[in-house]
Amino acid sequence: MNSNTRHLGKRKALIVAISEYDQLGNLDFCKSDGHAVHNILLAHNYDIPEQLRLIGRVDGYLLREKIIDFFTDSSVTLEDTLLFYYSGHGIPDSGGQVYLCASEINVDRPYRCGFSFQDLTDMMNRSISKKIIAILDCCYSGTAEISKGGEHDAAKLGNAAIVRGMNTLTEGEGRCILASSQANQEAYALMEENHSVFTHFLIKGLSGDKQAMDKYGYVTADSLAKFIYDGIMSLPVDKRPKQKPVRKMDISGEIVIAHYPRANTNDKLGKLFNYSDNYGRRWTAYSLEVMGSRKGLNYAVKTPSGKVVIPRKGHHWRFSEDRLQQLIREDRIWFGQHGDRIPTLKRYFDEIHHK
Numbered sequence: 119m120n121s122n123t124r125h126l127g128k129r130k131a132l133i134v135a136i137s138e139y140d141q142l143g144n145l146d147f148c149k150s151d152g153h154a155v156h157n158i159l160l161a162h163n164y165d166i167p168e169q170l171r172l173i174g175r176v177d178g179y180l181l182r183e184k185i186i187d188f189f190t191d192s193s194v195t196l197e198d199t200l201l202f203y204y205s206g207h208g209i210p211d212s213g214g215q216v217y218l219c220a221s222e223i224n225v226d227r228p229y230r231c232g233f234s235f236q237d238l239t240d241m242m243n244r245s246i247s248k249k250i251i252a253i254l255d256c257c258y259s260g261t262a263e264i265s266k267g268g269e270h271d272a273a274k275l276g277n278a279a280i281v282r283g284m285n286t287l288t289e290g291e292g293r294c295i296l297a298s299s300q301a302n303q304e305a306y307a308l309m310e311e312n313h314s315v316f317t318h319f320l321i322k323g324l325s326g327d328k329q330a331m332d333k334y335g336y337v338t339a340d341s342l343a344k345f346i347y348d349g350i351m352s353l354p355v356d357k358r359p360k361q362k363p364v365r366k367m368d369i370s371g372e373i374v375i376a377h378y379p380r381a382n383t384n385d386k387l388g389k390l391f392n393y394s395d396n397y398g399r400r401w402t403a404y405s406l407e408v409m410g411s412r413k414g415l416n417y418a419v420k421t422p423s424g425k426v427v428i429p430r431k432g433h434h435w436r437f438s439e440d441r442l443q444q445l446i447r448e449d450r451i452w453f454g455q456h457g458d459r460i461p462t463l464k465r466y467f468d469e470i471h472h473k
Contacts, residue, residue, distance in 0.1 A: 127197030127249070131156075131164040132188040136206035138175040140222050145257055149173055151205040151317040158324045162376045164201065178220035178231030185233055189241035189250075197448070199249040199373065202238075205317060208256030218256070239295075248292035249373045251339050255298050255316045294339040294373060295366045296320075296346065316363060319349040326378050337376040340367060393452075393464075403452055403462035406442075407433040414438065422457035436463075 135152020137145050152173040160166060172184060188202065207219035209228040217223070217232030224230050242250050298316035313321065323330030323337060323345040330345035331337045343365040350363055393401050407429050415434035418426050419442065429435055435442065442461070445451050451461045 127195060127199060129159075129162070129164040129199045129201070130170075130188075130191075130194070131159050131166045131201040131203065132170045132184060133159070133166060133172065134176065134181065134184075134202075134204045134206065134218070135173045136176045136181075136219065136221060137173070138221050139207060139219065141225050142207050142219065142223065145206060147312055147314055148205040148255075148257075150312045151255065151314060152203075154313060154321050155203050155205075155317065155324075158321060159201065162324070175221045177222060178233075181218070181220045181231075181233055185238065186241060189245040194245060194247050196246060196248050198247050199375070200245060200247045200251070201375065202250075202252045203255075204253070205255040205314065206257065208254075208258050210258070216256075218254070242293050250292060251294045251296070251373060251375065253296045253320065255314050255320075257314070292373060293366075294343075296339075296343050296363065297365070298363045315350060315353070315357070316346065319346040322349070324376050326376075331376075331378060335378040336372070336374050337378070339373040339375060342375055343367070401464045401466045404465040406436045406451075406461055406463055408436050409433055419461055421453045421459070421461070423453070425458045427460050 133152050133156045135148045135155070137147075137149040137152075139145070152171075156166060156171055156173070170184060170188065172180065185202070189200065194200065204218050207223065208216055209219055209223065209225060209232060210216045211228055215229075216235045217228040218235070218238070219228065220231045220233070222231050238252065242252060298314070320342070323342045327345065329348075330342055332341055347363050347365070350358060393403070409432060411432070412434045415436075415438070416429055417435070417439045418428050419435075420426050437445070442451070445463065446461075450464050452464055453459050453461055
C-alpha cells in the first residue's frame with residue numbers, strides 16, 4: 119500500500135440501527151446489525167464519526183437532523199461515496215407513505231417523529247455526490263391504520279411504498295437503494311447469527327464472500343444487491359421472508375462499495391497496476407508527455423517539492439494547463455514518491471475494467 123496516495127473520493131457512512139422503542143417492540147438484533155455494519159465499513163476505510171453512528175435509542179429530532187446533514191454536507195464532492203444504513207422499525211400510513219421510526223415514534227402519527235421514505239429520496243437527490251447507496255432493513259408491526267392491523271399487511275404495504283418511492287430518484291445520477299421489509303415476528307424467527315436475515319447476507323457480502331464480488335475483487339452496489347437477493351431466495355421456504363428484497367439502481371457506471379485486491383492478484387492486467395491507495399484500489403502511472411509540439415501545451419509545472427518541470431524536448435503535455443490543475447486538485451496526478459518528478463496520471467484499474 120502506498121501511503122503517498124489517496125482515494126479519488128472519500129467514503130462516508132451514516133449508520134442508524136434503532137433497537138429501543140416506546141410504543142413498538144424492541145428489536146435487540148438491530149443493535150447487533152448496526153455494530154456489525156459499522157465495523158465492516160470501518161475496515162473498508164469509511165469515514166464514520168461518532169455522531170454518525172446512531173445505535174440503540176435514537177430520538178426523532180436527532181434522526182432527522184443527522185440524515186439531512188449527511189446528504190447535504192457542503193464538504194461532499196462528486197466523487198465521494200455516501201452509504202446510509204438503517205435497521206429498525208418501519209411504519210406505513212394510510213396515505214401510502216412509509217416511515218423510518220425513531221424510538222418515540224407515535225404509531226398513529228408516524229409523521230411526527232418518523233423520517234419518511236419520500237424525505238429520504240429527496241435528500242439523496244439533493245446531494246452532490248454521484249455515488250450514493252441507501253440500505254434499509256425494515257421490520258413492520260401491525261397498526262390501527264393498516265388493513266386488519268396485521269404485521270404481514272404492514273410489511274407488504276411498506277415494501278410497496280418503498281418500490282413506488284424508488285421511482286422518484288433522479289435517473290442516471292448514481293443513486294442506489296437496497297431494501298428489505300419483514301413482519302416483526304417473522305424477523306425474529308428468521309434471524310441468522312443474531313442478525314436479520316437481510317443484514318446477515320449484507321455483512322457476508324461485505325466481508326469478502328467471492329460470490330459478492332466480481333473477478334477483480336470489487337464488491338459493487340450491483341454485485342452486492344444480487345448476492346443478497348440470491349442468498350435470501352435460495353433459503354428454504356420456511357426460512358425465507360414473505361417479501362422479497364428490492365433494489366433500485368439509477369447509475370451510469372459501477373459504484374464500488376468494497377475491494378479485496380488479493381482476490382485478483384493472478385490477473386495479468388491487474389499486475390500492471392502496481393500502486394495501491396488506502397482502499398486497496400490499484401492504479402498505474404500513465405505518462406502525460408506526448409511526442410510533437412502543440413501551442414499552449416509546453417507550459418511549466420511546479421511540483422509539490424517546489425521544483426519546476428517542463429516536457430522533454432520534442433514533447434508536449436497531454437492536457438491543457440487548466441485541465442491539469444483540475445486533475446491535481448482531484449488527486450489524479452502523481453509527482454513521484456518525493457513529489458519532485460515529472461507529473462503522471464493515475465489510471466485506476468477498476469475504471470479501465472468497467473469501461
